[in-house]
Amino acid sequence: MIYLDNAASTKPKQEVIDVMVESMKENFANADAIHEFSHKIAQKIKKSRKIVGDFLGVDGNRIFFTAGGGDGNNLLLQGIIEANSRTKKHLITTKIEHPTVFENFRYYEQKGFEVDYLDVDKEGYVDTEQLKNLLREDTLIVSIGTVNSETGAIQNLEEIGKIIKEKSKDIYFHTDFVQGLGTVDIKFDEIPVDAITMSGHKIYAPKGIGAIYLKKDVKVINVVKGENSENGIVKRTMPTELIFAFTKAVELLQKNYKNDMKKIQELKEKFAEEIEKNIENVKFNSGFDIKKSSPKILNVSFKGAKGEVLTHFLGMNEIYVSTGSACSSKTGNSRILEAMKLDPSEINGAIRFSFSIYNTLEEISEVVTVLKSSVERIRKMR
Numbered sequence: 001m002i003y004l005d006n007a008a009s010t011k012p013k014q015e016v017i018d019v020m021v022e023s024m025k026e027n028f029a030n031a032d033a034i035h036e037f038s039h040k041i042a043q044k045i046k047k048s049r050k051i052v053g054d055f056l057g058v059d060g061n062r063i064f065f066t067a068g069g070g071d072g073n074n075l076l077l078q079g080i081i082e083a084n085s086r087t088k089k090h091l092i093t094t095k096i097e098h099p100t101v102f103e104n105f106r107y108y109e110q111k112g113f114e115v116d117y118l119d120v121d122k123e124g125y126v127d128t129e130q131l132k133n134l135l136r137e138d139t140l141i142v143s144i145g146t147v148n149s150e151t152g153a154i155q156n157l158e159e160i161g162k163i164i165k166e167k168s169k170d171i172y173f174h175t176d177f178v179q180g181l182g183t184v185d186i187k188f189d190e191i192p193v194d195a196i197t198m199s200g201h202k203i204y205a206p207k208g209i210g211a212i213y214l215k216k217d218v219k220v221i222n223v224v225k226g227e228n229s230e231n232g233i234v235k236r237t238m239p240t241e242l243i244f245a246f247t248k249a250v251e252l253l254q255k256n257y258k259n260d261m262k263k264i265q266e267l268k269e270k271f272a273e274e275i276e277k278n279i280e281n282v283k284f285n286s287g288f289d290i291k292k293s294s295p296k297i298l299n300v301s302f303k304g305a306k307g308e309v310l311t312h313f314l315g316m317n318e319i320y321v322s323t324g325s326a327c328s329s330k331t332g333n334s335r336i337l338e339a340m341k342l343d344p345s346e347i348n349g350a351i352r353f354s355f356s357i358y359n360t361l362e363e364i365s366e367v368v369t370v371l372k373s374s375v376e377r378i379r380k381m382r
Contacts, residue, residue, distance in 0.1 A: 001318045002363045006202075007149055007179060007297050007354035008322055012245070013204040013252060020206060020245035031238045041240055048247040055250050056196065057187030058213050064234050065243050068210040069178035069199030070100040075234060076195045076212055077104045079220040080141055080172055085113075088140035094118040094126055095339035096150075101143050101176055102335075118144070123287045124153035124340050128163060135167040142173050146180035150324045150336045150352055152286045152297030154184055161192040172218060178202055178210075182253045183261060183296050194218050200242070204356075205249035209242035264355045265295035267364055271353065272298060274368040279375055283346055285337060298353045299337075301346040305378040310351060313374035319367055322352050 003011070012020075029035075031042045045065075053060025066072040081091065081104075093105045095117045109115040116134045119127045126144060135142075142164050147154050157175060164173050174195040180186065182203045188196065195218065199210035214220060214233065226235030253260075272290055275282055284290055285299035302310060307323040314321055324334045337347045353367075 002367055004319065004321045004353045004355060004359065004367065006356040007352060009201045009207065010204045010356050011358060012206055013249065015252060016205050016245045016248045019248040020241045023241035023244045027240045027244065031240060045238060045240065045243055048243055051247050052211055052250050055254050056213060057189035059216065062214055062216055064212050064214065065238065066210045066212055066234055067208055069176065069197055072197035072210050072212040073100040073176055074104065075223060076174055076197060076214065077101065077143065078223045079233065080195065080218065081108060082223065083219045083221040084140050088138045089113050090136055090139045091115045092118065092134055092139060092142040094120060094144055096120055096124060096148055096336040097143065097145055098149055098176055101145065120339055122340055124148055124151045126155055126160065128159060131160065132163055135164065135171065137168060139171045142171060145176035147184060147294045148336060149179050150334060151299045152294030154294060157186065157191050157193065165192045179294065182257045183294050200246040200249060203249045203253060205246045206242055209239065209246045260357050261295045263357060267355050267359055267361065268295055268298050270361060271364045274364065275300060278368055278372050285342065285350060296354050300351055300353065302349040302351065302375050303345045304382060305349050305375045307348060307350050309378055310374055313378065314370060317370045319370055323350060324352055
């Protein structure tokens with residue numbers, strides 16, 4: 001088996017699994033209980049917040065654990081918008097956001113809010129001039145993801161944040177950092193961001209755990225009701241085994257991620273080189289210079305070969321890839337590639353390959369061989 005769908009989910013590291021199992025055995029009490037056993041667990045959770053906060057360059061006291069990236073996006077966006085909607089009704093996002101962001105803005109648009117969706121260029125980068133022109137005094141929030149889940153395009157958060165805050169320090173800036181965590185070298189103490197979303201299963205941790213950062217003094221309401229207090233604005237019993245597993249994954253990132261990303265970047269570049277050398281009529285959708293996009297993601301269009309069919313051909317050879325984000329892969333043509341103004345043949349033939357530390361150069365060579373024969377067969381079937 002060759003797994004190249006790591007933007008959808010990664011294989012947990014053994015060290016992470018070990019921490020999770022140990023925690024299930026040793027840290028099974030509810031952190032909200034009043035006895036000493038629970039108090040010790042609550043203190044460990046506090047340390048976990050600091051570890052995650054330090055890695056991001058933010059205040060660890062403002063880290064809150066969630067059930068994942070989608071949960072975090074919903075909690076942050078709904079909590080901030082609902083808390084500030086009496087005085088502000090203008091929202092801004094982009095046409096290429098993850099569904100858990102994009103559909104929230106669609107929801108509020110249907111409720112009567114005025115929503116602007118920023119355009120992107122042919123490489124998937126936000127039109128910052130358009131952002132400048134759209135910002136208003138009654139703009140409540142701007143949400144722009146750091147790394148696109150389908151193409152790997154990395155937005156310039158520093159420039160975007162500066163544009164937003166120069167217009168008004170009262171406009172909130174949220175970024176979906178799910179695909180950015182561990183793949184881009186960003187410290188948020190240098191970026192005027194108010195809210196950040198993360199997820200564990202993109203960084204070799206289990207599914208079902210993530211975190212959000214919410215800057216102090218951001219006006220927000222709890223959209224999840226309850227009495228649990230240990231996790232602040234996220235009112236639910238803390239899954240301690242998942243939190244400590246996620247924390248271990250972040251610690252391993254802190255230690256290894258620059259070397260890991262260098263290795264993955266080399267795999268991606270070699271893969272692109274071999275595709276270009278061996279297969280005709282292809283187009284890379286991860287920027288004109290793929291070195292500038294996420295090292296983890298390479299989006300390629302194979303003209304004349306429908307992406308969904310090609311995915312099945314590869315799957316029959318136990319090579320696993322995707323046509324786009326797992327959260328929107330069953331909804332038809334890619335909204336992201338359409339926003340980038342690719343032509344229909346390029347959109348229909350698009351495949352997302354996403355890499356991990358477990359992939360090898362030998363696997364890359366094998367995939368290219370199978371890919372070449374599969375594309376040729378599909379093109380002959382037309």
